[in-house]
Amino acid sequence: MRKVFTHLLLLFQIGIMACNEEPNNKSESFKGVNTKPKTVESKPTLPAIANNAASEVALSFMNNYKAHCDSASKSMDTGKWIEFNPLLTPSFKITYKKLVDEAFKTDPELGLDADPIFDAQDYPDEGFILLENGENGYVTLQGKDWPDFKLVVKVIQANNNWLVDGAGIINVPEEKRVKRL
16 A cells, blocks of 8 residues: 555656746756756757756756666656656657567567666666767766766757657667667
């Protein structure tokens, strides 16, 4: 019963954040990033002034995703967490769901053999830091405690808000991904 209550409370909080119309919507769970898009109008380049905002969104999402994956109880299924996450574009959510659904159709017992967002089976224990703001909306992060673990996150601007449109193998072209040995 406690898990059901916790799940409902989390859904309610995410719903409140998503419905908030104030332009400076600040939320503890997403580290104060303004996340309310009305329609998605993408601008793939990162002007110098926007680099901090775009990289902040990429860092915020990946560190929150890592925390979600670490949570022992996982009060919310990862698919639902992705679906209700206001830092993600609709394209990211659709691609993630399609990829996971197809993997479970192919192999109902295992599904994917790695996490598609981390593009790996493991991930840094301490989270991520910014390595570089790349061109055309690609931000490279690295593990705080695992400097060799690097990850590319794609961000776009939608109605003056930066949103994550790709991470790992989700909407990131193979040539932009970090090569793993």
